[in-house]
Amino acid sequence: MSQIDPEAFRQFEHEGWQEVASRYHEGFAAVTTQSVDALLDAARVSQGVRVLDVATGPGYVVAAAVGRGANAIGIDFSSEMVEEARGRYPGIEFQEGDAENLSFSDASFDAVVLNFGMLHLGRPEQALREAHRVLRPAGRIAFTVWDTPDRAIGFGIVIDSIRKHGDLNVSIPPGPPFFRFSDPEESKRALTAAGFTDITVTGVAQVWRLSSPDALFEVMRHGSVRNAALLRAQKPDVLEAIRMEIRQRVEEHNNELPMPAVLVAGVRS
Numbered sequence: 192m193s194q195i196d197p198e199a200f201r202q203f204e205h206e207g208w209q210e211v212a213s214r215y216h217e218g219f220a221a222v223t224t225q226s227v228d229a230l231l232d233a234a235r236v237s238q239g240v241r242v243l244d245v246a247t248g249p250g251y252v253v254a255a256a257v258g259r260g261a262n263a264i265g266i267d268f269s270s271e272m273v274e275e276a277r278g279r280y281p282g283i284e285f286q287e288g289d290a291e292n293l294s295f296s297d298a299s300f301d302a303v304v305l306n307f308g309m310l311h312l313g314r315p316e317q318a319l320r321e322a323h324r325v326l327r328p329a330g331r332i333a334f335t336v337w338d339t340p341d342r343a344i345g346f347g348i349v350i351d352s353i354r355k356h357g358d359l360n361v362s363i364p365p366g367p368p369f370f371r372f373s374d375p376e377e378s379k380r381a382l383t384a385a386g387f388t389d390i391t392v393t394g395v396a397q398v399w400r401l402s403s404p405d406a407l408f409e410v411m412r413h414g415s416v417r418n419a420a421l422l423r424a425q426k427p428d429v430l431e432a433i434r435m436e437i438r439q440r441v442e443e444h445n446n447e448l449p450m451p452a453v454l455v456a457g458v459r460s
């Protein structure tokens with residue numbers, strides 16, 4: 192595997208999220224919002240709990256936490272995403288900020304959550320250390336990632352289709368493996384190393400109901416970052432073959448794709 196340059200990867204992700212911020216909601220909200228309640232339950236978010244939502248995107252998790260009476264704030268390193276979140280949820284606090292270098296004081300939150308954020312970080316261990324630092328003792332961390340592509344079928348279809356017709360080894364800045372934290376043992380290892388205890392890993396069943404057989408290709412092509420770059424790097428005739436393959440596979444599932452999440456939680460020691 193190529194050497195990871197975390198800074199180059201961060202730059203690549205940052206440019207990507209700035210670019211897709213206004214389209215992300217239309218593409219992914221229908222599926223990423225399905226795990227929000229389980230995530231907040233795992234972090235024991237209720238009335239008066241101080242919550243930090245890292246990599247908040249359009250702010251769904253913060254809004255749900257505020258709905259539970261929590262004191263919640265969302266941060267994202269993309270100024271465009273922060274604008275999306277502020278526009279969507281006026282009156283809720285969103286700030287620009289980096290998961291790997293939080294601007295908050297030590298022990299200032301009861302809960303830190305990340306909904307599908309961990310898999311976009313160049314230095315996820317550093318983000319876990321930062322979460323640990325800003326949590327009070329016995330505070331809780333919880334994060335979701337996608338399950339492996341054999342189960343999160345939307346990703347399985349895209350990866351298989353590129354592998355079949357195109358090239359998965361195109362030149363994009365390499366990052367940590369996309370499905371690294373889908374592995375319960377790896378998640379436990381990383382949380383333990385960052386100083387968390389009482390670690391649990393559970394599954395969250397989710398289904399992506401797509402509006403048409405073409406929607407998966409369109410969402411990945413125009414509303415994601417790593418997958419969009421993979422698709423963009425294919426030759427035009429190859430891309431068309433990939434598009435047709437994805438379309439057919441989505442049709443075989445009647446436009447309804449299982450997209451389970453893996454939910455990881457721990458307690459700050």
Ligand SMILES: C[S@@+](CC[C@H](N)C(=O)[O-])C[C@H]1O[C@@H](n2cnc3c(N)ncnc32)[C@H](O)[C@@H]1O
Pocket residue numbers: 204208219220223224245246247248249250251252266267268269272288289290291305306307308311312313
């Ligand atoms: C897949 S989206 C998840 C958005 C939202 N949490 C949800 O549930 O739909 C990933 C988000 O992570 C943000 N992000 C990626 N790297 C980040 C970093 N180092 N610090 C803060 N945010 C980051 C992106 O800008 C993007 O908004």
